[in-house]
Amino acid sequence: MSGDSAAPGYRVAVRALCEFTARRGDLDHRFTPAPSAREGIEGHARVAARRGEGYEAELPLAGCREGLVISGRADGFDPAANRLEEIKTHRGNLARMADNQRALHWAQVEVYGALLCAERGLSRLTLALVYLDIASGRETLLTRDASAAELEAALVRHCRDFLAWAEQQAAHRQRRDAALAELAFPHAGFRPGQRQLAEDAYRAAATGRCLLVEAPTGIGKTLGTLYPMLAAMPRQGLDRLAFLTMKTPGRRLALDALASLGAAEGQARLPLRVLELVARDKACEHPDRACHGEACPLAEGFYDRLPAARQAAVARGWLDRAALREVALDHRVCPYYLGQELARWCDVLVGDVNHYFDASALIHGLARADGTRLGVLVDEAHNLVERARGMYSAELDQRRLNRLRKAAPPTLSRPLGRLARRWQALLREVDDCDWQALDAVPWRLLGALQQTVSAVTDYLGEHPAGGDPALQEFLFEALAFTRLAEAFGEHSLCELRRPRRGRAVLALRNLVPADFLAPRFATAHSVVLFSATLSPPAYHRDLLGLPGGTVARRVAAPFAAEQLEVRLRTDISTRLRDREASLTPIVAELADQYRRRPGHYLAFFSSFAYLEAALARLREAWPAIPVRAQHRGMDESEREAFLAGFDPGGAGIAFAVLGGAFAEGIDLPGERLVGAFVATLGLPPFDPLNEALKSRLQARFGCGDDYAYRVPGMIKVVQAAGRVIRGPEDRGVVVLMDDRFARHENRSLLPDWWRMG
Incomplete structure (x- = not known):
């Protein structure tokens, strides 16, 4: 369109x-x-x-x-x-x-x-x-x-x-635009700060610019950005809007906001087609079957049944995961691929950031192919730097290759053997150390890898139903590596790690995602990136590759300093060498605060080892205080049970890792959380990789220490502390424990409405 x-x-x-x-x-x-x-x-x-x-x-x-x-x-x-x-x-x-x-x-x-x-x-x-x-x-x-x-x-x-279909589409577009031109805000008024956010987002859409907006938790950022962008669609001729999230709960919030605007089923519906995009492994009905008509009943005759399924889907309009699945199964087609087909014909797409920013992203591909005028909203945008680095990084594991050689069919023994020999040759040519950065991609190994890719591809093409999953997994990794190798430049690092004897890992590690993301921002008509932690704006402009005309805004917090008591314990060092000595004063601070005001607290530490040591010390010194802790590898049901423990009227201290599942993106309003302790500055570890990152960022932007360590660390701290005050009636306390919080360069990155004692 x-x-x-x-x-x-x-x-x-x-x-x-x-x-x-x-x-x-x-x-x-x-x-x-x-x-x-x-x-x-x-x-x-x-x-x-x-x-x-x-x-x-x-x-x-x-x-x-x-x-x-x-x-x-x-x-x-x-x-x-x-x-x-x-x-x-x-x-x-x-x-x-x-x-x-x-x-x-x-x-x-x-x-x-x-x-x-x-x-x-x-x-x-x-x-x-x-x-x-x-x-x-x-x-x-x-x-x-x-x-x-x-x-x-x-x-x-x-x-x-x-x-x-075209006549139907044109009629839908007319109805949609007429309704959006009269779209009313769904509540009696805006929350404090929400109107400013909405006005800034609307201006970004009207001027075709990117907007980087820091807005505090609790003002309703999801609705405050969706509403103005939808209102701008008819006036700016926008064909489609993409709401992109970092985690599944963000998709749910977006769908809830769209429902409040009248887009959902079971109400006087806004004529808006909303599609939730779900990962293939989550949408597949037959994960044990190959994806073709001879193996899967939902692939057989897919294109013959697609027209009726497509028509039923657009007539329904509201296509969250459950509704899309229902339509697909009613017409005996694959839910995932029906969603892929419908992306072109829907008005609002709600999905993960990968759907637009990844190398083979669906939404970006549609925008380029069709010349779509696209509006993009990116929630929790402070995570995009790290997420994008992951999208444009790849690695090869020597141990996996050796296992594959033993189980591979005879026809692949020669190319896999050649690749293994190139691995050994590389290891003889470089220093025998745990980690090192290579000056360039080892081209001889890359050549052997490309030959192996070709051989494995041919083999799997000849044996489409009997391919070893491990072989396919290796091929996907090898393809990702070779493609990134072709684009290798100063934005990335080639590293060789030897975590243990007999195992080496060769990785292409993206350091500056800007070079890959800049074309994504250029394709969209307007992009609004929002989060509670986007300071300083230059960090995100530089590392994300935002256009030169990007506007940065900060929405004033609607909270009063009296709502949040912020205490600094600058007499405590949480550096690795001081961890053991820090446990006694940290535990004393936790216990004193809990005794003064019993209730639910979160205590954040830099690692599981540090967390476990503090937890053991608290249990020993104060056995009457209820405690529980995050543990490694918690699945979704365990995370939900952990959050359910913050019940109104209850009390206790929950221990968690800074930057983990409970340090951001969770909502515990009122008495469900009355305070947080942060026993770390949140800095990434001072390891060779981060030191190489610092050097590269210093050379490119002149901000090596800030961009590699200070800014990402303080973002984690502010996100964790932001769990405490979620609404205008909340009251609570945050205790920051580390002597480095006394430094101006660190305190300047904390919210300006905090009053620190």
């Missing part, structure tokens, strides 16, 4: 048109590792470079048929040969490509052919599908001749097949 409401007719991209009208039969996701976006671009350029001098690459074409405006870019046209090409990159055996995928490719080149013949007055044309194997560089060329009349008739058929 295009946001240009003044243009005649309904606008649709060629790819979207063909995906809607040309696919039939089974869903088939047998193991077919696709080239990366970068490999695809380079492959297209390689093909174009092989063509003659007059070859026209990336040819823009458009036309209007049956009231539809169709547009796109054909991959290439050779005027001398009168040949129009659709170029597809692939890995391994081309014969395993599904029939419906090949049919889609032919449909695309046919549509481009009709548009080209009409534009240039051609009577005939040669259509070509060019399949480039990115490993070998070999082209497979499929051609057929077609008349302009034949191509025009095919284009008209596609348009007529799409027309009823």
Whole structure:
């Protein structure tokens, strides 16, 4: 969909048109590792470079048929040969490509052919599908001749097949925009600070800018950003809104806010299509079966049943995880892939940040392919730096490779053996130490890895139903590593770790996600990033790659200093060398505060070892004080039980790790939590990796110590302390224990409404 409401007719991209009208039969996701976006671009350029001098690459074409405006870019046209090409990159055996995928490719080149013949007055044309194997560089060329009349008739058929849907879409867009233009705030008034947040978010959408906004906990940030962005959609011609979260509870909050605006089922509904995007492993109904029609009943005939399922879904409108699953199973299609199909036709997408910022993100891919005008909201945005670093990092484990060699089929013994020898050669060439940064990616090992990727890909293509899961897992990791190796630069570090004898890990560790994220911000019309801890703004601007015109705002806290007693214990050192000596004064502080005001408290420590030592000391000295503790590897039910222990009217001290599951993103209002102790500055460990990070950030931004240590540490402290005051009626205490809290550079990163004693 295009946001240009003044243009005649309904606008649709060629790819979207063909995906809607040309696919039939089974869903088939047998193991077919696709080239990366970068490999695809380079492959297209390689093909174009092989063509003659007059070859026209990336040819823009458009036309209007049956009231539809169709547009796109054909991959290439050779005027001398009168040949129009659709170029597809692939890995391994081309014969395993599904029939419906090949049919889609032919449909695309046919549509481009009709548009080209009409534009240039051609009577005939040669259509070509060019399949480039990115490993070998070999082209497979499929051609057929077609008349302009034949191509025009095919284009008209596609348009007529799409027309009823397009008319429905246009009518929905009109209803949606009319309703959003009159959208009312769902409550009698805004909370303190919420109106300012909403106004800033609306201005960001109106001016097409990015907004970085620090807003305190308890003012209703989710609704305070969703409401103005929805109100801006008709005025700014926005096609779609993405609400992105760091954790599952954030999705629930967004859906609750949308329900309060009238978007949910069971009420006088706002005409808004809302889709919750769920990870594949969470949505799969048959995780024990392969993803193709011969193995899974929800993949068999998927595209034949998709039109009815799609129609039922958009008629329903509210498609959270449960509703989407219900529609999918009613029509016997896969819930996950139905959701992927519906993302193009829904107005609000609620999902994890990976759906937009990851290398192969669905929402970003749709925005680029369709030219969508997209608004993006990022909740708990202080986490995006670390999350993005993880998205653009990869590693190879020598021990896993050795295990794989023992169990691998004989046909893979040679490439896996070659890779193992390259591992050994690398280890002989470098220093024998626990950790070191390499000057560059070891290219000989990378070459062996690429050959192994090709061999494993071919093997799994020939054995789609019998592939070893460990082999597939290795291949995914190897593909991620090779793709990141091709993009290796100053934003990343190549590290070699030897945690124990006989095991080595080679990692590409992203340090500065800005280089990968900047194109994501450029694609969106407007992005609003919000959190209670986004100070200083320069840290997030630099590390996330925000555009130059990004606006930073801070919403004043609606809380009074009297609501929160903040005490500093600067006579205590929590440094590693002082841990044992710190336990007695820390435990005394916990016990004294608890005796003065019994109630629920959280006590945060820098590690499980430190936590366990303090817990044991408190139990020994004050056995009457109720205590419990977070432990390593808690599953979801254990985390829920831990939070349920903060019952109104109860009391006790709960021990937790700073930066863990209970240090942010949990809501314990009123008497459910009356205080928090933070026995650490939250600094990342002073290890070789963080020292290398510090050096790289100093060279690039001139803020090595702040960006590597101080800022991320203090963000964790403020997040943990922020669990105490959640609303205007809350009262509580926060005790910060470390002598470094006395330093101005650390205290300047604490909330300005705190009054410290």
